[in-house]
Amino acid sequence: MKIGFDISQTCESKSGTGFYADQMIRALAHVDNENEYTLLPWFYDYRPQTLDNATKINRENFEEKVLKRFSDEENAMKRLDIIHSNNFRFPKDVSAKKVVTLYDVCFLDHPEYTTEANRLFCYKGTLDSMLFADKIIAISEYTKKRLLYFFPFVDEKKVEVVYCGNRDTLLKEKDDESLIKRYGLKKDEYYLSVGTIEPRKNYTTLLQAYKIYKEKNRDYKKLCIAGGYGWMEENFKHRIVELGLTQDVVVTGYVTDAELSNLYRYCFGFVYPTWYEGFGLPVLEAMNFRKPVIASRVSSIPEITGDSAILVSPGECEEIVNGMLYLEASDERYSSIINKGYEQTRKFSWIKSANQLFDIYKQIILI
Numbered sequence: 001m002k003i004g005f006d007i008s009q010t011c012e013s014k015s016g017t018g019f020y021a022d023q024m025i026r027a028l029a030h031v032d033n034e035n036e037y038t039l040l041p042w043f044y045d046y047r048p049q050t051l052d053n054a055t056k057i058n059r060e061n062f063e064e065k066v067l068k069r070f071s072d073e074e075n076a077m078k079r080l081d082i083i084h085s086n087n088f089r090f091p092k093d094v095s096a097k098k099v100v101t102l103y104d105v106c107f108l109d110h111p112e113y114t115t116e117a118n119r120l121f122c123y124k125g126t127l128d129s130m131l132f133a134d135k136i137i138a139i140s141e142y143t144k145k146r147l148l149y150f151f152p153f154v155d156e157k158k159v160e161v162v163y164c165g166n167r168d169t170l171l172k173e174k175d176d177e178s179l180i181k182r183y184g185l186k187k188d189e190y191y192l193s194v195g196t197i198e199p200r201k202n203y204t205t206l207l208q209a210y211k212i213y214k215e216k217n218r219d220y221k222k223l224c225i226a227g228g229y230g231w232m233e234e235n236f237k238h239r240i241v242e243l244g245l246t247q248d249v250v251v252t253g254y255v256t257d258a259e260l261s262n263l264y265r266y267c268f269g270f271v272y273p274t275w276y277e278g279f280g281l282p283v284l285e286a287m288n289f290r291k292p293v294i295a296s297r298v299s300s301i302p303e304i305t306g307d308s309a310i311l312v313s314p315g316e317c318e319e320i321v322n323g324m325l326y327l328e329a330s331d332e333r334y335s336s337i338i339n340k341g342y343e344q345t346r347k348f349s350w351i352k353s354a355n356q357l358f359d360i361y362k363q364i365i366l367i
Contacts, residue, residue: 001035001365004083004096007064010055011041011048013228013254015196016281017103020139021086022055023167027354029057035361038080039064044089070094082361088121090128097364100129101137101162104278104299105146106200113200113275115231130154134364137162137357139279142300162357164279165350166288173261180266183224183250190222190250191324192267192291194260194282195274197251198230202273202296202314204239209273209320211243216321217328220248223271226263228254264289269327272296273314280304284348287341292334294323304348308340 005025009018025039039062041054048054054064065076071093072078080096090100107114107122114122129136130151136159138144144159177187191210195201203225214220223245229236240249255263264270270286272295280301286293287308295301297311305311310326312319327334 001081001361002038002079003035003361004038004040004077004080006043006084006086006089007039007041007055008043008046008048009087011051011053014053016279017087017101019167019281020101020103020164023165023169023350024086024354024357025055025057027165027350028358029059029062030351031354032358033059033061035061037062038076040067040083042066042068043085043087044070044091046087046089081365085129088125090125090132092128097135097367098129098133099135099137099360099364100125100133101139102126102129102143102147103139104143104276105150106276106278108150109146110200110276113198113232118231127151130158133158134367135160135360137360139164140300140303142303143278160356160360162353162360163348164281164284165348165353166284166345167281168288168350170257170261170264170285171288173258175265176258176262177266179259179262183252185222185224185250185263185266187266188221188268190224190267191269191271192224192226192263192286193271193273194226194263194285195272196227196230197225197233197236199232200274200276201227202275203233203236205315205317206271206273206320207239207243207245207249209317209324210249211245212317213321213324214245214248217325221268221328222248222250224250224252224263224267226252226255226260261289264291267291269294269324271320271324272301273312273320274298274301275314277301283309284345288345290338290342292327292337293341294320294327304344305341306344308337308344310337 010022041051083096084099086101107119269292293309296314310323
């Protein structure tokens with residue numbers, strides 16, 4: 001097979017889609033030594049400003065190509081058997097079999113969490129994919145369920161669930177406490193939350209909960225939010241000031257893998273009160289670092305955590321606060337949640353997911 005794989009989201013500052021593409025293609029390189037892969041940093045109408053950080057695979061059966069014309073008029077495109085999109089874009093005008101990864105339908109379930117331009121973009125790509133792709137990859141059972149709810153005319157068999165795995169590459173980053181000290185943080189003296197600052201992540205409620213937590217706990221820990229600024233949160237810094245939290249809330253902006261790994265490694269606990277997730281990769285990452293997790297009991301999160309996290313209602317500040325105080329009240333409870341979480345991570349593996357995806361590739365070639 002000759003497979004074209006979309007790595008466009010790995011080229012610049014990676015978020016969820018970029019991490020998915022990066023980790024999946026690396027895992028495919030481990031499980032498939034025979035078939036030919038063409039890595040596509042330019043994909044359909046998306047042209048990253050730089051290709052410097054694009055995922056590289058140094059294997060004989062892997063090559064990278066920048067294709068300016070995304071159609072069969074381009075010889076390199078015409079020779080592909082399969083093309084796999086990872087960025088909400090459906091590749092038209094290509095005769096290859098088409099696989100599309102869809103992460104969530106938050107733009108339909110909660111249109112208020114995003115911009116009109118993004119809603120239209122995601123809807124068009126998702127509709128075209130559901131109608132015309134040969135196979136849809138959903139990253140959780142929850143995402144599959146919501147896709148079939150909004151597109152009930154699509155055969156359920158067309159949608160396959162392939163979970164994300166654990167980013168073990170983070171565990172391999174160098175242990176370097178100085179990387180957290182630059183943010184004024186100390187080992188075990190802060191809670192961590194990870195993700196782009198946008199309405200869906202519910203950081204406003206987290207700030208309100210943290211203020212209550214501070215008032216209830218003389219020996220309070222700091223709060224660190226690791227993520228770049230997205231959309232519709234222009235006043236986020238002002239909210240921190242309004243709540244009187246400037247000395248105790250650290251917003252790092254976008255962080256490197258080295259920084260992120262050490263933020264996980266040295267935090268006391270992980271808090272993730274998101275309103276909506278297609279998977280919730282940071283939850284899995286935190287548990288992989290043997291950190292206790294407080295997370296929302298909505299969307300895909302319970303599917304990913306099982307009974308290994310403290311699950312809370314994302315709109316209830318008191319529940320978030322109680323979760324934090326619960327962790328601090330007993331070393332035994334703390335250790336128990338850590339152990340359950342680490343066991344839960346073993347259910348998720350990029351190698352396992354890559355094998356599943358490879359089987360899907362083989363199946364659609366026979367259609």
